[in-house]
Amino acid sequence: xxxxxxxxxxxxxxxxxxxxxxxxxxxxxxxxxxxxxxxxxxxxxxxxxxxxxxxxxxxxxxxxxxxxxxxxxxxxxxxxxxxxxxxxxxxxxxxxxxxxxxxxxxxxxxxxxxxxxxxxxxxxxxxxxxxxxxxxxxxxxxxxxxxxxxxxxxxxxxxxxxxxxxxxxxxxxxxx
Amino acid sequence: xxxxxxxxxxxxxxxxxxxxxxxxxxxxxxxxxxxxxxxxxxxxxxxxxxxxxxxxxxxxxxxxxxxxxxxxxxxxxxxxxxxxxxxxxxxxxxxxxxxxxxxxxxxxx
Numbered sequence: 001x002x003x004x005x006x007x008x009x010x011x012x013x014x015x016x017x018x019x020x021x022x023x024x025x026x027x028x029x030x031x032x033x034x035x036x037x038x039x040x041x042x043x044x045x046x047x048x049x050x051x052x053x054x055x056x057x058x059x060x061x062x063x064x065x066x067x068x069x070x071x072x073x074x075x076x077x078x079x080x081x082x083x084x085x086x087x088x089x090x091x092x093x094x095x096x097x098x099x100x101x102x103x104x105x106x107x108x109x110x111x112x113x114x115x116x117x118x119x120x121x122x123x124x125x126x127x128x129x130x131x132x133x134x135x136x137x138x139x140x141x142x143x144x145x146x147x148x149x150x151x152x153x154x155x156x157x158x159x160x161x162x163x164x165x166x167x168x169x170x171x172x173x174x175x176x
Numbered sequence: 177x178x179x180x181x182x183x184x185x186x187x188x189x190x191x192x193x194x195x196x197x198x199x200x201x202x203x204x205x206x207x208x209x210x211x212x213x214x215x216x217x218x219x220x221x222x223x224x225x226x227x228x229x230x231x232x233x234x235x236x237x238x239x240x241x242x243x244x245x246x247x248x249x250x251x252x253x254x255x256x257x258x259x260x261x262x263x264x265x266x267x268x269x270x271x272x273x274x275x276x277x278x279x280x281x282x283x284x285x
Contacts, residue, residue: 071232076224108277115206115275118232119199119268122239126195130188137183144188147261151195154268 006175017066024059025156035139045136056128063121092173105172109165117162123155186250189260196264198239203274205231210283
């Protein structure tokens with residue numbers, strides 16, 4: 001049982017960072033949703049805010065690490081141009097485009113994934129910053145809290161699209 | 177007891193609007209790259225990554241720059257958060273649309 005360097009980076013990019021992002025999103029969403037003065041005491045709000053700050057920054061940092069490793073480490077292997085003597089299976093983009101039955105994984109899936117994922121860290125960072133600055137005051141700022149939930153959810157959807165297509169594309173044409 | 181936040185809206189407004197600007201610039205950069213081969217070349221900051229490197233760098237720079245400027249302008253001020261939220265969600269929507277292949281391929285040269 002062993003992994004090549006490329007497979008290892010693909011796992012770090014897609015599974016390790018992806019799993020942390022998902023966990024952080026679930027925590028951040030639940031924390032913001034239930035941060036209501038009628039549900040939690042002042043002491044409870046303070047305690048929740050601490051967890052919320054950690055959760056939202058974890059989400060933001062994980063999102064940045066995911067898009068940076070994806071774009072600058074994994075993606076160049078995916079889009080590398082084929083070399084004459086080597087099998088096309090080592091060049092995922094060209095492999096997908098060589099067959100009309102698989103070309104949409106690149107022209108639709110990868111083209112969408114590689115762009116939309118960058119929206120996630122931008123939105124997640126804005127949420128983490130606001131949670132940090134406003135702290136326990138957020139419990140009394142319903143409109144702001146709902147806005148943060150919406151931004152966090154959009155970030156999650158953008159990352160989810162990228163993650164889902166990443167899994168499908170890796171299945172159709174793995175980076176070897 | 178007044179439970180309202182004493183922290184001015186400007187901090188949140190700057191962070192939220194700049195996130196919208198960053199998202200919008202990403203979508204715009206994707207569309208512009210499809211329209212013009214010159215822009216595609218300009219956005220190719222590193223050959224192995226191709227134009228994606230420039231498109232995402234442009235979005236991140238627009239986001240950070242606008243955040244710094246708005247934070248400076250709205251520091252310790254209350255702003256019209258409702259309008260900022262509407263503008264932000266419109267820009268995020270346009271950003272998402274710009275990154276959607278069936279949309280940006282309409283502009284493909």
